[in-house]
Amino acid sequence: MSKFVVGLTGGIGSGKTTVANLFAEQGIDLVDADIVAREVVEIGSEGLNKLSEHFGTRILKLDSSLNRSALREIIFNNPTHRDWVNKLLHPLIRIEMLKQLDSAVSAYTILIAPLLFENDLDRLVNRTLMVDISTQEQVKRTSTRDSVSQEQVHRIIESQAPRAKKLQRADDVIDNHGEISALKSKVIALHNNYIKLSNNA
Numbered sequence: 158m159s160k161f162v163v164g165l166t167g168g169i170g171s172g173k174t175t176v177a178n179l180f181a182e183q184g185i186d187l188v189d190a191d192i193v194a195r196e197v198v199e200i201g202s203e204g205l206n207k208l209s210e211h212f213g214t215r216i217l218k219l220d221s222s223l224n225r226s227a228l229r230e231i232i233f234n235n236p237t238h239r240d241w242v243n244k245l246l247h248p249l250i251r252i253e254m255l256k257q258l259d260s261a262v263s264a265y266t267i268l269i270a271p272l273l274f275e276n277d278l279d280r281l282v283n284r285t286l287m288v289d290i291s292t293q294e295q296v297k298r299t300s301t302r303d304s305v306s307q308e309q310v311h312r313i314i315e316s317q318a319p320r321a322k323k324l325q326r327a328d329d330v331i332d333n334h335g336e337i338s339a340l341k342s343k344v345i346a347l348h349n350n351y352i353k354l355s356n357n358a
C-alpha cells in the first residue's frame with residue numbers, strides 16, 4: 158500500500174476527532190499523536206522506566222503508572238528537566254508513530270496531531286490538512302463538551318500556534334463552521350483527492 162500520509166491538525170475543539178472519524182468511515186486508517194504520546198509512557202515501557210530511573214518514584218502513582226501532574230510540575234519551571242524529558246520522549250514518540258504509520262493498510266493514512274506544526278511533525282507527512290473554526294466557536298464547542306471554563310480554553314488556544322499561521326502553512330483547510338452533513342461532503346471531496354494524490358505518489 159502507498160505510504161502517503163495526511164497530517165490532520167487544528168486548534169482545540171476545532172473538530173479534528175469529528176473529521177478523523179469521517180475519514181475512518183471511508184476506510185482510512187488513523188494514527189493519533191496524542192495516543193502515541195501516552196503509549197510510550199505506559200507501565201513497563203522504556204519511556205516510563207527511564208523517567209522513573211531519572212526522577213524517582215515521585216513521578217509514579219501508587220499503581221506504578223505515570224503521575225502526569227507530578228511530571229508537569231517538575232518540568233514546568235525547570236528548562237533542564239524539560240529538555241531532558243523532551244530528548245527522551247520525542248524520539249520514542251516519533252519511532253512509535255512511524256511504526257504505526259508503517260503498519261497502516263489503507264490507501265493513505267491520517268496522522269491526527271494537534272501540534273503538527275508546533276512539533277515539526279509536518280516533516281513526517283506528505284500533505285497537511287487543517288480543521289478551521291473561529292476562536293469564538295472553539296471556546297463555545299470546547300466548553301460545551303468539557304467541564305472547563307472559557308478562560309481555560311482561551312489559555313490553551315494561546316499556547317497553540319496562532320490560527321493565521323496554521324492557515325498559512327496548511328495545504329488544505331476544512332471549514333467546520335457548518336453542519337456535520339456539510340463537513341461530511343467536504344471530507345469525501347478531500348478523500349477523493351487524497352486517493353488520487355496517493356496513487357501518484
Ligand SMILES: Nc1ncnc2c1ncn2[C@@H]1O[C@H](COP(=O)(O)OP(=O)(O)OP(=O)(O)O)[C@@H](O)[C@H]1O
Nearest residue numbers: 168169170171172173174175298302333335336337
Ligand atoms: N460542525 C459541527 N457542528 C457542531 N458541533 C460540532 C461540529 N464539529 C464538531 N462539533 C463538536 O465540537 C466538539 C469538538 O469537536 P472535536 O472533539 O472533534 O474537536 P477536536 O479538535 O478533536 O478537539 P480537541 O482538540 O480538544 O481534541 C465536539 O463536542 C464535537 O461533537
